[in-house]
Amino acid sequence: MRLNGKKSILLLSGVGIASSIIAASLGGWGQTAPKENAKWSLRAPNGIQFGLIKGYERWQVVAMHYRPDMKEMRYILANPIAVQAYHRGIPRNGKAFPNGAILVKIGYSLKPIDAFPNAIEPNVLKRVEFMVRDPKTFKNTGGWGFARFVYNQTTKTYTPYGKNAGFAQECFNCHAIVKKQDFVFTNYISKG
Numbered sequence: 001m002r003l004n005g006k007k008s009i010l011l012l013s014g015v016g017i018a019s020s021i022i023a024a025s026l027g028g029w030g031q032t033a034p035k036e037n038a039k040w041s042l043r044a045p046n047g048i049q050f051g052l053i054k055g056y057e058r059w060q061v062v063a064m065h066y067r068p069d070m071k072e073m074r075y076i077l078a079n080p081i082a083v084q085a086y087h088r089g090i091p092r093n094g095k096a097f098p099n100g101a102i103l104v105k106i107g108y109s110l111k112p113i114d115a116f117p118n119a120i121e122p123n124v125l126k127r128v129e130f131m132v133r134d135p136k137t138f139k140n141t142g143g144w145g146f147a148r149f150v151y152n153q154t155t156k157t158y159t160p161y162g163k164n165a166g167f168a169q170e171c172f173n174c175h176a177i178v179k180k181q182d183f184v185f186t187n188y189i190s191k192g
């Protein structure tokens with residue numbers, strides 16, 4: 001439900017309604033470790049809740065990006081609204097993603113596969129970040145709400161990135177490089 005476009009936008013703008021995100025996330029308790037579930041109620045300094053992307057692990061991977069300088073692999077996942085938009089040619093065609101589209105980026109460190117060291121596999125999760133399309137709420141950042149949660153492998157917990165809501169300006173300033181592509185770097189590569 002929360003991933004449904006219209007509902008996510010409503011949830012972003014109302015504090016009262018936002019508490020239902022927490023209530024809804026609590027519904028999943030008991031199936032996985034509490035620490036893992038605790039992440040859903042975290043909020044980025046601009047108010048965006050981690051729980052907005054609950055279930056993202058099963059969203060479609062639309063791209064992988066390798067950053068040799070940072071020795072990292074990034075997976076880009078898209079919610080169904082964003083996947084449909086990619087199929088319509090967005091953002092290469094210069095059109096904007098529809099409201100409720102969400103793109104998630106997950107960064108991992110790398111390590112050789114033990115049994116075959118020439119092959120490299122993802123190792124430790126570094127961070128989960130995402131951008132949600134909601135032009136009314138996020139007028140100053142190209143119509144996108146940005147959020148980043150940094151992962152600590154030792155404590156197995158996440159920390160919201162940014163001292164205050166202004167952190168999103170940093171995200172936006174760099175994503176402005178791809179203004180012509182609705183501020184999205186990732187292009188969808190169809191398989192096979």
Ligand code: HEC
Nearest residue numbers: 065074103105129130131146147148170171174184185186
């Ligand atoms: C210095 C430039 C820069 C900054 C700052 C930056 N990004 Fe990005 N972002 C990129 C690049 C380049 C990509 C595509 C390559 C990759 O995956 O690393 C990307 C990809 C993404 C994606 C996948 C969708 C897309 O545009 O391809 C998300 C989501 C994302 N960034 C979120 C964020 C968030 C949240 C912040 C701020 C906390 C942020 N970014 C700050 C450069 C930046």
